[in-house]
Amino acid sequence: xxxxxxxxxxxxxxxxxxxxxxxxxxxxxxxxxxxxxxxxxxxxxxxxxxxxxxxxxxxxxxxxxxxxxxxxxxxxxxxxxxxxxxxxxxxxxxxxxxxxxxxxxxxxxxxxxxxxxxxxxxxxxxxxxxxxxxxxxxxxxxxxxxxxxxxxxxxxxxxxxxxxxxxxxxxxxxxxxxxxxxxxxxxxxxxxxxxxxxxxxxxxxxxxxxxxxxxxxxxxxxxxxxxxxxxxxxxxxxxxxxxxxxxxxxxxxxxxxxxxxxxxxxxxxxxxxxxxxxxxxxxxxxxxxxxxxxxxxxxxxxxxxxxxxxxxxxxxxxxxxxxxxxxxxxxxxxxxxxxxxxxxxxxxxxxxxxxxxxxxxxxx
Ligand SMILES: [Mg+2]
Numbered sequence: 001x002x003x004x005x006x007x008x009x010x011x012x013x014x015x016x017x018x019x020x021x022x023x024x025x026x027x028x029x030x031x032x033x034x035x036x037x038x039x040x041x042x043x044x045x046x047x048x049x050x051x052x053x054x055x056x057x058x059x060x061x062x063x064x065x066x067x068x069x070x071x072x073x074x075x076x077x078x079x080x081x082x083x084x085x086x087x088x089x090x091x092x093x094x095x096x097x098x099x100x101x102x103x104x105x106x107x108x109x110x111x112x113x114x115x116x117x118x119x120x121x122x123x124x125x126x127x128x129x130x131x132x133x134x135x136x137x138x139x140x141x142x143x144x145x146x147x148x149x150x151x152x153x154x155x156x157x158x159x160x161x162x163x164x165x166x167x168x169x170x171x172x173x174x175x176x177x178x179x180x181x182x183x184x185x186x187x188x189x190x191x192x193x194x195x196x197x198x199x200x201x202x203x204x205x206x207x208x209x210x211x212x213x214x215x216x217x218x219x220x221x222x223x224x225x226x227x228x229x230x231x232x233x234x235x236x237x238x239x240x241x242x243x244x245x246x247x248x249x250x251x252x253x254x255x256x257x258x259x260x261x262x263x264x265x266x267x268x269x270x271x272x273x274x275x276x277x278x279x280x281x282x283x284x285x286x287x288x289x290x291x292x293x294x295x296x297x298x299x300x301x302x303x304x305x306x307x308x309x310x311x312x313x314x315x316x317x318x319x320x321x322x323x324x325x326x327x328x329x330x331x332x333x334x335x336x337x338x339x340x341x342x343x344x345x346x347x348x349x350x351x352x353x354x355x356x357x358x359x360x361x362x363x364x
Contacts, residue, residue: 045240047261081328087335087346094320094335095353101296103350104287104319105136106280106309107343108301109146109153112324115340116263118233120222125156132344135351137161143283145169145276147267147305149225167226168269168305169279170194174286192282195226198256198270202228205257205268208250216243228268262303276301277308293318300324300343307332322346 087094107113113133114125125133136142143163146153150166150173157164165172172192206223209230213219218234230247232240247266251257258271280299289295295318299309302324310321310332321333324343328336337343 042241045244049237081330083328084323084331084333084336086342087322087337088342088349090335091346091349091353095350098296098319101294102289103140103354104284104289104295104297105140105142105347106145106283106297106299106301107133107142108276108299108303108306108324109144109148109156111263111302111340112300112343113144113340114156120220120229120231120233123156129340129344130157130159132347132351133157133162134159136347139351139354141287143280145279145299145301145306145309147224147227147229147262147303149223149227152224163283165276165279165283167195167224168267168274169276169282170226170269170272170274172279172282172286192286193226194274194278195270195272198226198272201254201256202226202268202270205250205254209247209268212246212250213243216246219243219246226269229262230266230268232264232266260305262305275308276305277312280309280312295319298322300337300346 109125110116110120110123113129114123117123133142137159141163142161143165144153144157145165145168147168148166150164150171153166154164161175163172163174170193174191202225203223206221206228209221209228213221213230216235216239218236218239220231220234222229222231230243232243235243244266247259247268251259251268256271257268260267260269280297284290284295284297289297297313297319298321299306299313299319300322301309306321306323310323313319313321314332314334320335321331322335322337322343323329323331323333324337324339325331326338337346
């Protein structure tokens with residue numbers, strides 16, 4: 001069991017107070033990439049290619065051969081795995097399992113609520129999806145858990161009533177007016193920053209990375225406050241190795257930072273044991289569901305970093321994870337949805353189901 005200092009902002013007095021929260025089950029940190037050993041670079045890139053299913057769409061015709069090889073590799077891998085059952089097909093089973101429990105909804109952003117696009121600054125969610133998420137939040141406490149910085153993901157979602165966990169959960173903030181509707185025991189607004197002492201170092205590395213990667217066309221470094229992202233989406237695949245080497249050369253001087261991989265992205269973050277799974281546990285505690293058996297958390301995400309949250313749910317034996325993926329993957333999620341449009345359908349069905357069950361309950 002680990003202890004984490006938490007700043008809670010009292011919504012009435014406006015004062016901050018520091019408390020210590022016991023974070024149970026400190027699960028292992030994300031798969032860490034060895035940034036000081038050059039031999040791992042090709043392994044990163046192979047792995048990143050395999051975890052970037054949009055690869056085919058964004059490749060030009062002159063790269064057809066490489067594209068086919070990658071797709072063959074993907075299909076070879078995925079054909080060995082059993083597809084997770086569709087959360088839409090299993091909808092009745094899911095809602096039956098949640099009976100008598102409070103559903104708490106956790107949603108990743110990129111690739112879950114919005115499509116993966118070439119320019120990460122233009123990863124907008126549709127108005128329809130926004131309406132759906134707003135409806136979900138009317139019935140269930142809802143959190144957005146993203147690798148992006150909290151302000152950035154808020155600027156995309158624009159719903160004040162949600163909880164936001166940015167920078168892979170290192171930066172968590174609840175709605176400004178803390179709702180008493182769900183909270184058990186406290187009405188303080190939630191504010192938690194797990195790695196604030198790393199901020200000056202991260203800013204320094206950001207500047208160095210921008211300078212170093214300038215020579216690689218299409219490379220984009222994004223400052224997500226507690227996490228830096230180096231995007232490969234617009235970089236010619238032949239230059240991926242060069243870009244990875246540039247990132248590695250900057251990180252050599254910062255042993256307190258580590259490198260992880262996502263879909264066409266390398267991410268740099270502090271070496272603290274904090275991830276989306278910890279963020280999920282923290283939010284459940286903040287909502288007053290720490291030791292409850294009547295809670296049913298649902299986490300929907302498409303990325304490797306979401307696996308920490310899926311794993312937490314599996315180990316708690318509460319709720320379940322839903323992986324957003326067109327291909328079967330090795331995952332701790334229990335169900336799958338193919339793409340953001342299916343996520344929207346699933347969430348809409350959940351809202352409709354809740355409305356009907358409330359109507360039945362109160363005989364409206
Ligand atoms: Mg994602």
